[in-house]
Amino acid sequence: MKTKGKKYIRAVQPYLFVAPFLFFFVLFALVPLVMGIAISFTKWDYASPMEWCGLDNYKLLFGALGSGKVAKDFWSGILHTLLFVVVETPLLILIPLGVALLITKCRKIKKFSMGFFYFPTILSITTVCILFNFLLDTNSGIINHYLHTEIPWITQMPYAWISIFLLSTWWGVGGNMILYIAGIANVPQELLEAATLDGANALQRFFYITLPCIKRTMLYTFIMTTIGNFNMLGQSQVLTAGGPDYMTSTAMMVIYDTAFGGKNNFGRACAMSIVFAAIMFVFTFVGYRLQIADDKEASV
């Protein structure tokens, strides 16, 4: 009898270990996924009963009705998000790499600089937006003060986007920089020395040794930065409030406004989320594939 009980415990035990995680995973990741898809086929303002409406929400975004205001706002949000991803991702890959190389070279102050350049990243996005709201002010802002200009940084195109890039870069460099420094520190010293003996110059050493060695780190930062940039919302909502004239609205902002901005259009917002997620998936999938291929190569 006793051994039977023990056997039973051994069979159940693993599930007890997984249960707490599984509970939250199912409740807040799997169930919402199914719900999201289901709600996207309904007309629902959350207060009144749900109304099945088939593909209407999608038709509103794509089909014959796709020329309306809703579709226009949504697709311009998507376009702005893509613009942000395409411009900001390379900035947040290349600038941190440059700073990381400089810090590695300046060995004497390496530890201090790592903490120092990481500082903006620990601030919350809203704090950074408040700071830049002041720096970029047309009349009393510091940037115009130093440049002796009167540029309306936040309220006019294309300056509004330049401001967002500036802020996002200032805020985001630190995180990737730390990862690159760690990656560069892991490059085998013997390889670099051997290359120097063979007469390779600094540029050659960088492109043929350092860069291939930190490929994995770069792939990781690429995926993470791309996902982060797709989800950009704070900058557009707090710094520019989507303006001027909705020129800095992002996909997240349109979805948020549709669902929670007083319109409570849950069905439509869910359909938008799914279309946006599909677009995002195409971009990140390439990254994941590269990473998986890299993992296989590394484990062989």
Next chain:
Amino acid sequence: MSKFKERIARYFKNNSKKSIAITAVCYILLFVCALAVVIPSLWAVATSLKYETDVLDVNVTLIPRRVTLENYTSILANRNVPILRWFWNSIKIAVVYVVLYLFITSLAAFAFSRLRFKGREFLFWLGMSSMMIPGVINMIPNYIIIDKLGLVDNMFSMIFPGLGGVFGVFMLRQFMRGVPLAYDEAAKIDGANSFQIYFHIVLPLCVPVLVTLAIFSFQGNWNDYVWPLIVTNSAETRTLTAGLATFSGSYAHQYGKQMAGAVLSALPILLVFLAGQKYFIKGISIGGIKG
């Protein structure tokens, strides 16, 4: 002093002119980059100590002509922007979240990496593939679930949804696979049960990666902007990141007060960062290599 001179002399002797020049250029470039971080921060602190009329002065200078703490006192007294309260909320929520997340994910990772059970591969595969699906789809349904559970305006609305995150399980499982199974066998012979093996043997060995995960999840939770805005109605229950969203609006063009708010919101997390900087940077570095 003479020792210092000696060192410099030795340095110049041991290195070629070219390499000295390159190093010097690197230091100068790094210094210029540092200015980009320092100057905005200095202006923020200086402006927060100025009278509003001095901030708007055409001939504005970095160093305040007259120093005042009025901006700080007026913000701390304003009940509509309870910054200290928001800060406390943020800390409370992030700490509870991190502790629960580490416990839950390490339990799961232990099972996925060392225990045999039916459905293990399927469950793990399910989790991994869900990681690739953008989280935006879950935003609205999660709000509905939180609302149905009666958790709107409750701190747990900002803790529970994140506990389903797969990333931690994946990271810890990778690390635990590196811990030799022989340890488990030895402990089992000594009469330890699985939970004891998990708690006394595997978990202590995972401390470096747990620190990394703690930092990542803390930062993620702390910086979450949109979710707290969705699940809170009253200013009282907001986190710092979400609460400050409307801050500039309530002090339009009063930059002294805006900067005082920015400094107040940055100071506590800066102190936390400085205190744990060593673990912080080490932890992030591990994350990048293992992740």
